[in-house]
Amino acid sequence: MGRVYNFAAGPAAMPLEALETAAREMTCYGDTGMSVMEMSHRSKMYLAIYDETVALVKELMHVPDDYAILLLQGGATQQFAAVPMNLMTGSGRADYIDSGNFAHGALVEAGKYGKVNVVASSRDENYRAIPAWDKAAFDPEADYFYITSNNTIFGTRYAALPDTGSVPLVADMSSNILSEPYDVTKFGVIFAGAQKNIGPAGLTLVVARKDLLGRCMPITPKIMDWQKQAENGSMINTPPTYAIYMAGLCLKWLKKQGGAEGIEPVNIEKANMLYDVIDNSRLFKGTADPASRSRMNVTFVTDSPERDAEFVKQAAAKGLVNLKGHRLVGGIRASIYNSMPVEGVKALAKFMKEFESHV
Numbered sequence: 144m145g146r147v148y149n150f151a152a153g154p155a156a157m158p159l160e161a162l163e164t165a166a167r168e169m170t171c172y173g174d175t176g177m178s179v180m181e182m183s184h185r186s187k188m189y190l191a192i193y194d195e196t197v198a199l200v201k202e203l204m205h206v207p208d209d210y211a212i213l214l215l216q217g218g219a220t221q222q223f224a225a226v227p228m229n230l231m232t233g234s235g236r237a238d239y240i241d242s243g244n245f246a247h248g249a250l251v252e253a254g255k256y257g258k259v260n261v262v263a264s265s266r267d268e269n270y271r272a273i274p275a276w277d278k279a280a281f282d283p284e285a286d287y288f289y290i291t292s293n294n295t296i297f298g299t300r301y302a303a304l305p306d307t308g309s310v311p312l313v314a315d316m317s318s319n320i321l322s323e324p325y326d327v328t329k330f331g332v333i334f335a336g337a338q339k340n341i342g343p344a345g346l347t348l349v350v351a352r353k354d355l356l357g358r359c360m361p362i363t364p365k366i367m368d369w370q371k372q373a374e375n376g377s378m379i380n381t382p383p384t385y386a387i388y389m390a391g392l393c394l395k396w397l398k399k400q401g402g403a404e405g406i407e408p409v410n411i412e413k414a415n416m417l418y419d420v421i422d423n424s425r426l427f428k429g430t431a432d433p434a435s436r437s438r439m440n441v442t443f444v445t446d447s448p449e450r451d452a453e454f455v456k457q458a459a460a461k462g463l464v465n466l467k468g469h470r471l472v473g474g475i476r477a478s479i480y481n482s483m484p485v486e487g488v489k490a491l492a493k494f495m496k497e498f499e500s501h502v
């Protein structure tokens with residue numbers, strides 16, 4: 144069977160080139176005589192792979208030297224707890240914007256460790272927009288200010304970042320990291336599960352300003368202590384060695400596309416292609432507020448849940464798969480991360496028009 148266009152929200156499609164390289168190197172990497180999966184994480188040959196992946200993250204995100212780059216396990220969800228445990232030790236308070244299900248999960252988790260101040264929320268409107276914020280509600284003594292830069296389930300993205308002054312901005316960038324350039328110096332901490340826009344599941348990236356390390360709560364498990372992880376090159380224990388290697392292959396591909404700067408216009412073009420169909424349709428309706436629309440997750444519905452299901456089914460028969468929306472929103476969701484080629488989005492836009500013409 145040929146490859147489909149996979150619109151899954153995560154784990155998601157990866158560049159074919161990266162997969163083919165991995166396939167070629169599966170049983171014998173370079174002149175090592177073994178698979179990357181079989182290497183000791185402390186071996187010279189593996190450390191070269193590890194260092195190269197970290198260097199690619201640093202280069203493609205333009206991470207300054209005063210930031211630590213950690214490659215961890217546990218997913219973005221583990222960072223929901225790691226963030227407060229590592230940072231909530233000054234005033235013991237943090238500001239959160241509740242812009243989606245993952246943002247909400249993060250603030251519930253943080254509430255176990257300190258006082259959470261929800262400065263803005265769109266929960267009452269099922270997260271259809273990034274909520275407006277009033278700077279007067281920001282706590283100048285908060286230990287950090289937390290946002291989710293792209294809300295994967297609801298298909299929303301911050302068009303502008305809140306100005307938090309000297310309060311460190313912490314961002315869960317799981318679903319739009321490296322899809323557009325971000326100025327790392329505007330953030331105290333950025334983290335992301337890899338399985339949307341970096342590589343395979345099992346790897347979590349944390350980029351943290353070094354002056355924010357070393358202030359964690361005494362109860363923090365060593366494995367979640369960013370300072371200890373930084374001191375140990377993310378190798379307190381065995382890191383997800385193969386996922387790191389695969390992420391490296393995907394990042395090499397991204398570098399060839401011109402990095403975040405090169406891929407951003409492509410991502411805008413892809414998203415606009417789908418939003419144009421939606422905005423000119425009498426059948427399809429976008430579920431996200433237009434001012435908050437995501438470039439990575441395009442969420443929409445038809446005139447009924449039954450027709451949504453029919454759309455998803457017919458699309459799959461044409462090789463356009465995993466278009467079913469998240470159960471919290473229903474409808475249809477097309478996740479079009481960096482690795483989704485323009486042709487895949489074109490094929491989906493064409494199918495949407497075709498489907499509508501039969502209604």
Ligand SMILES: *Cc1c(COP(=O)(O)O)cnc(C)c1O
Nearest residue numbers: 218219220245295315317318336
């Ligand atoms: C997918 C996702 C998560 C959860 O990631 P895990 O790695 O599965 O823990 C958290 N936040 C956002 C924004 C996501 O898209």
